[in-house]
Amino acid sequence: MATTLTSKGQVTIPKQIRDALNLAPGSSVEFAVNKEGEVVIHKVGGRPSRKPDRFEAARGKADVKWRTDDLMALLRRDA
Template sequence: MTTTVTSKGQVTIPKSVRDLLGIKPGSKVDFLRAKDGSIVLVPHDSKRPVSRFAQLRGHAGAGLDTDAIMALTRGES
């Protein structure tokens, strides 16, 4: 799909793309840079891709206090 940039820097997002992304009049969109350098258009309120570092984050589990976590770390029962 090809579109033309106006003198004001505006473009019309093709209807099929708007429908696919759920973009309606007044919607906000973000332009994200992909790893390969390309630019990706996403709805502003959509979930952003999780970084490889965020995927590594976690927690010790519900209901564990600091003492219990330390005991697990030390190998204590």
Template structure:
């Protein structure tokens, strides 16, 4: 299936592809490069991440075990 790119860089996703992926007006799609160099289009996962998932990785490495033990012992 071929489609034409507009001057704004837009393309129309063919109806059979939209139906197969469940894409409806307002849906979000993701494009990614596959290992073989091809481009894959997928319906984006729009579920809201949990409140805990949003916090992953924002605190930093934290204290080492030795540092925690020193604080605990009052060193």
């Protein structure tokens, strides 16, 4: 898999490699050169920390099973 080096010395890690290493934006990686002169990339640590999604945190937490008709009747009471 080939990629191009930018004028700033940056490269894009190909999608197949990102998927294989489970890399996401913000992931830390480490580069090394082995005895054969090949560059090796390793994922460092776990998944990058990100701000928790407030909706994801609440998803599946409701313990009241509303039927659509009951909920709509409740919402329309004051209308």
